[in-house]
Amino acid sequence: MHSVATLTISDLWVERGESDLLNGLSFSARSGDLVHITGVNGAGKSTFFKALLGLLPILSGSMTFNGESLAQGRHRFLNNVLYIAHSAGLNSALSVLENLRWYAPDCTRDKIEQVLTRLSLAAFSETQLQALSAGQVRRVALARLWLSEKQIWLLDEPFTALDQTLIGLLEEKMAAHVASGGMIILASHLPLANLPYLQVELSS
Numbered sequence: 001m002h003s004v005a006t007l008t009i010s011d012l013w014v015e016r017g018e019s020d021l022l023n024g025l026s027f028s029a030r031s032g033d034l035v036h037i038t039g040v041n042g043a044g045k046s047t048f049f050k051a052l053l054g055l056l057p058i059l060s061g062s063m064t065f066n067g068e069s070l071a072q073g074r075h076r077f078l079n080n081v082l083y084i085a086h087s088a089g090l091n092s093a094l095s096v097l098e099n100l101r102w103y104a105p106d107c108t109r110d111k112i113e114q115v116l117t118r119l120s121l122a123a124f125s126e127t128q129l130q131a132l133s134a135g136q137v138r139r140v141a142l143a144r145l146w147l148s149e150k151q152i153w154l155l156d157e158p159f160t161a162l163d164q165t166l167i168g169l170l171e172e173k174m175a176a177h178v179a180s181g182g183m184i185i186l187a188s189h190l191p192l193a194n195l196p197y198l199q200v201e202l203s204s
């Protein structure tokens with residue numbers, strides 16, 4: 001069970017190219033919450049994640065984690081975060097197993113193989129990523145959710161390229177994570193059929 005955590009976003013604006021994005025985004029989430037960020041293409045969903053992670057400067061507004069501004073204590077926030085972006089963040093020249101061992105060096109091979117079996121990837125453990133389909137690569141990226149102890153999951157379009165079975169499995173995994181006091185902030189164009197969530201709509 002995770003400890004209590006809160007994340008508060010207040011009146012956030014981020015400049016990107018010629019545009020000011022996020023339109024004063026404000027919301028608050030705590031452990032046990034799933035926040036579903038929606039918005040049309042280009043509304044700023046990925047931009048929001050990048051601002052949260054400190055990869056883009058903010059124009060105005062504030063972000064606090066457990067009452068402390070991210071401007072001061074971002075490392076304490078990042079210590080608790082697993083971010084899975086649009087781009088899978090994997091090395092295509094390495095095998096499935098090598099990628100996951102690199103990501104989770106403290107996990108035993110048995111544990112990683114159990115996760116691969118769960119995600120129907122066992123037969124591909126020695127296969128280089130470049131020889132996998134888009135959906136299989138996405139499964140490898142998402143395997144990190146099963147190998148991580150992090151409390152806060154930031155998931156940018158996690159359902160992309162997944163088949164219905166994997167969507168169901170991922171929804172189950174997310175439900176278990178929030179039930180154990182995790183927090184999930186997820187951007188997706190797909191509705192979340194089976195999960196309670198707080199919806200945050202970005203206007204363009």
Ligand SMILES: Nc1ncnc2c1ncn2[C@@H]1O[C@H](COP(=O)(O)OP(=O)(O)OP(=O)(O)O)[C@@H](O)[C@H]1O
Nearest residue numbers: 016017019021039040041042043044045046047048
């Ligand atoms: N590297 C960049 N430099 C300048 N502008 C960018 C850059 N990346 C994205 N943008 C612009 O920022 C805006 C928001 O992009 P962002 O990727 O955050 O949108 P999104 O809501 O995640 O979109 P999608 O649903 O298509 O993934 C877009 O208008 C885009 O053109």
